[in-house]
Each structure stands twice: as structure tokens, then as C-alpha cells.
Amino acid sequence: MKLKKYLSFTRAGIIEEMQFRASFIIMVVGNLLYLIIVYFLWKAIYASSGSEVVNGMTFEDTLIYLVLATALFNFLDLYVVWQIGRDIQSGKIVLDLCKPIEYRKYIFWSYSGSFVTHFFLTFLPTFIVVSAVTHGAIPLGINLLFFMFSVVMAISINYSIDFFVGTICLYTQSIWGINIMKQVIVLLLSGATIPLAFFPEPLKSIMYYLPFQSIYNAPLSILLDGDPSVETLLTTLGTQLFWTVAMLVISKLFWKASVKQITVNGG
Amino acid sequence: MKKRGLRFYTKIYFKIIAQDIKSKMSYRADFIISTIGMIFTNISGFVSFWILFRNFPSINGWSYHEMLFLYGFSLVSITPVQCLFDNNWSLRQQVYTGDFIKYCFRPINLFFYYQSEVFDIKGLGQLAFGIGTMAYSWSKLDIGFSAFMLLKLIVFLITASLIMIALQNAAAATCFWIQNSFYVLDLAFKFKDYAKYPITIFSPVFRFIFTFVIPIAFIAYYPSYVVLRPDEVPLLSWLSPLVGVVFFIISYKIWMRGALKYNGTGS
Numbered sequence: 001m002k003l004k005k006y007l008s009f010t011r012a013g014i015i016e017e018m019q020f021r022a023s024f025i026i027m028v029v030g031n032l033l034y035l036i037i038v039y040f041l042w043k044a045i046y047a048s049s050g051s052e053v054v055n056g057m058t059f060e061d062t063l064i065y066l067v068l069a070t071a072l073f074n075f076l077d078l079y080v081v082w083q084i085g086r087d088i089q090s091g092k093i094v095l096d097l098c099k100p101i102e103y104r105k106y107i108f109w110s111y112s113g114s115f116v117t118h119f120f121l122t123f124l125p126t127f128i129v130v131s132a133v134t135h136g137a138i139p140l141g142i143n144l145l146f147f148m149f150s151v152v153m154a155i156s157i158n159y160s161i162d163f164f165v166g167t168i169c170l171y172t173q174s175i176w177g178i179n180i181m182k183q184v185i186v187l188l189l190s191g192a193t194i195p196l197a198f199f200p201e202p203l204k205s206i207m208y209y210l211p212f213q214s215i216y217n218a219p220l221s222i223l224l225d226g227d228p229s230v231e232t233l234l235t236t237l238g239t240q241l242f243w244t245v246a247m248l249v250i251s252k253l254f255w256k257a258s259v260k261q262i263t264v265n266g267g
Numbered sequence: 268m269k270k271r272g273l274r275f276y277t278k279i280y281f282k283i284i285a286q287d288i289k290s291k292m293s294y295r296a297d298f299i300i301s302t303i304g305m306i307f308t309n310i311s312g313f314v315s316f317w318i319l320f321r322n323f324p325s326i327n328g329w330s331y332h333e334m335l336f337l338y339g340f341s342l343v344s345i346t347p348v349q350c351l352f353d354n355n356w357s358l359r360q361q362v363y364t365g366d367f368i369k370y371c372f373r374p375i376n377l378f379f380y381y382q383s384e385v386f387d388i389k390g391l392g393q394l395a396f397g398i399g400t401m402a403y404s405w406s407k408l409d410i411g412f413s414a415f416m417l418l419k420l421i422v423f424l425i426t427a428s429l430i431m432i433a434l435q436n437a438a439a440a441t442c443f444w445i446q447n448s449f450y451v452l453d454l455a456f457k458f459k460d461y462a463k464y465p466i467t468i469f470s471p472v473f474r475f476i477f478t479f480v481i482p483i484a485f486i487a488y489y490p491s492y493v494v495l496r497p498d499e500v501p502l503l504s505w506l507s508p509l510v511g512v513v514f515f516i517i518s519y520k521i522w523m524r525g526a527l528k529y530n531g532t533g534s
Contacts, residue, residue, distance in 0.1 A: 022445065022447070022450075023447055023449070023450040026450040026451060026454055027450060029454065030450075030453070030454045030457065033454075033457075033461075034457070036473060037461045037464070040468045040469045040470070040473065041319075041464060041468060043468070044326050044327045044468035045319065045320075045323065045326060047327070048323045048324075048325060048326050048327065049322070049323055054322075172296050172297065172300055173294075173296070173297060174294075174296060174297035174300040174301060176297075176301050176304065177297065177299075177300035177301035177302070177303060177304035177305075178300060178304070179304075180301075180304040180305070180307070180308055181300075181303065181304045181307045184304075184307050184308050184311040185307070185311070187311075188311045188314065188315060193315060194315055194318055194319065198318055198319070199318055200318065200321070
């Protein structure tokens, strides 16, 4: 009953997303170009390293990882911070706060339609193409199920971080700077642009203690590991679960404490 | 209308940007946070670069410090587009809402007036970062130093910066024909990230594309030859100032063509 209410937001989001076909095509072109650059760059890196395996990853491993990370990025990064920032600046947030639904949930569910469309239009096709081209380099088994769980938690952590950063906008009224900082930190420290295995030692250990690696590194490592030990699986999923709960609580509390701060210039 | 001289335009330029800087300064928190955001972007770019290449003495015949020089070169040559042509980003909104019509009634060059309205100070941090990187790698490279080399470097930097400006102008101008040009602009903006790698890592087909179709090789790779390897400068390097100027003129024509056919929104 309750879910049905929220799913109507999802439906509206899907319909809205379908309106922007041109931007979708350009996004695909942009991704292809990015992947071409990534392919040649890493090929050159592996060629100059003189060995097949660098930091425990072969060229093929790295490439699959990065292609899927890009696909995951398109489906996770939905510019939620921009939305919250714009709502604050324009004052629209006041109307949203009056709605009989929590603002946090309202934003999440209005973006849920984009999650669905982006999953089917970018992640799934990429996944199918990659697994067909690499002839089974991606194991297809029970890991897919764990991957699903992992992605759901990644969505939640990512959303909590976005919401947290969006809340900061209540104080600063600055969108661009806050957003760019968040994006840069998340992309670098989550392993979305460079696999975690390549980071030098003290940095690598620190990254495992931060919530960011749970967004990209965790789901991808689960997906690409066909025969994981129970211990690795539990550690990865457990860490993710911890951060899901922790970030949820932190972002909720922070919002609650900050919402009184809202100053909206008369409109 | 009588032709106005360079002196007139220089004088009026500083008058216009002074207003913009004043208005930016009134949002001090936003300004400070945006500046920090920009510094973060540069640091993370540098860290990614360092993580990727620190383990390898050379990539494709390019030494670590040569690559670093290329990186610094690309940072400096994309600074002008960041600082001076930032208003391209709001072009689509102005065209969409009809505000753009106000520029059409000014008795000075339309393109000049539109671009001079915004000066993005944050870009200066990037300039400092780029110069620092170049100076450091230059000191590590055994290529000597002379006033003539510095002069060559400056000339090639300025002309290289025209490429990125041209790409952004042309991408922004698409909003005169299509509704939402954000994705086109965003795509063109990402090219800057690809300019920092030596073009030799690509296969011949893509080498051709990145030289003649999307000329990102002229942003850093070809022009930096003049300083890095003065003895083996390819012909295309000497052509790079010309390429910059030609692409800039083409983009100016496209932009003006769109602007002059603009009819407003009727409101």
C-alpha cells in the first residue's frame, strides 16, 4: 500500500526521462569516447610495465572494471545535490517541505525513475556487451545475486552522501563548489576512475576505512569475483551494510538539525 | 556604424568585468567554497596522474617528467576558456528564457559583449597549478632554459588555448538550434581531460580523429614538442598556432550565425 504511493513517483520519473532522448544519445557518445581513451591509456600503461599483471590485475581485468565502473557511475550519479541546491536557491524547497511526504523520501523517489531507466538503458547493455566480448571473463553465477544486494546498498550510501552534501547547501547557499568537491572526492576515493589495487599503500588502507569504496569498488569486486571466499564476501557486504546504516543516520540527523536554518528570500 | 578600435574594446572590457567581479565578491562564502572546490579538482587530477604513472619510468617513450610537463601545459592552456569564456555555460538558459535578446541591442560586438560579461576568477588557481607543474617538470628535465624558449612556450600556450575556446563556443552555440545544449557543452568540456596524454598511445585511426576531427592533440601534445623536443618537432606542431586561430574563427562564425538568427521568445 505504502510502496504503491512511492512507485507512482518512479513511474513519473521514467516517463520524464523518456522525454530526453537527445541528451541520452549524447551521453552514450560521451561514454564511448571516454572508454576509447581509457582503453588506449591503460594499454599503453600495460605495454610499458613489461608484465602481464600489474598490481594483481591483468589488462583485461582493469578494462572490465573501468567499463563497468563508468556504467555504474551513469546510473548512480544523478545530480541530486544540484537539485537540492536549486530548490534551496529558488525557494521551491518550502513547497516541498509542506508536502505530506518527507523531503528526503520525496527526492529519492522522484529520482527512482531515473535509476530504473538508467539501469536498463546503460548498465544492462554495457554489462551484456562486456560479458559477450570478453567470453566469460565476468563469472555468471551466485555473484550476480550478491552484486544486486551490493548495488542497492551502493545506491543508498551514494544517496545519503548526496543528501548530506545537499544539506550543507542550506548553510552555504553555494552549489557549484560543494558539488564539485563531493564529486571529485567520491570519484577518486571510491575507485571509480582508478581501481583501488593501483593506489599506493598507506592510501589504499585508508580508503578501505572510508565509505566511498563501498559505492564503486565493493559492488564491482563482488561482481568480478566468481569464487569468493565466505570471509571476503561477508567483509565486503558487512562494511557496506555498516556504511548504509551509518550514512543514513548521519544524513537524517544532519538534515533534521539543519532544516531550521532555511532562509528563503521572498519570491 | 563606425568600426571601433582595440583600445575602445580593451577599455570597455575591463569596465564590464569589474562589475562582474564586484557582484561575485558579494557572495563571499560561495566564492571561497568554489575556489576550494577548484583546488580540490586540481589536486585530485594530480593525484590520479601520480598514481597512474609513478610506477613506470616511461609511457610510450615519454618520460614521467615529460608527461608531467604535458599535464601542466594542458592545465595552463585550458585556463583562458575557464576564466574568460565561462558565460557560454549560461547561454542556453538565456536563449531559452529570452534574456539573450538584450545583447542583440547593444552597439558593440555581440560575441564580445556576451563573453566579457563574466570573468571566472577560480580559473586562476588552475593557472597557478599548471605553471607550478610545468616549472617543476622543466627543472627536472635536461632541456635547458632560454628567453627564446620561454617566448615560444607563451606563444604556443596562447594559440593552444584557442582550441578549447573554439570547442566550447561551438558547443554552446548549438543551443541556438537545439533546445538543451548542456550535454553537448559538457561533452566538449570533458575533452580537456583527454588532452594531457601523448597522442602516440592511440591507434592510427584515433590519432587521425584527435588531430583533425576533434583537435584535442593541439591542446598540449603538438605544441609542447616545441619546448620538450626541439630537435624533432613534427610539422603539425608548427601548424598548431594556425590551427588554433582557424578553429577559433570558425567557432566565432558559428556562434554569431546562431546569435544573429535569434528571434527572442516573443515575451
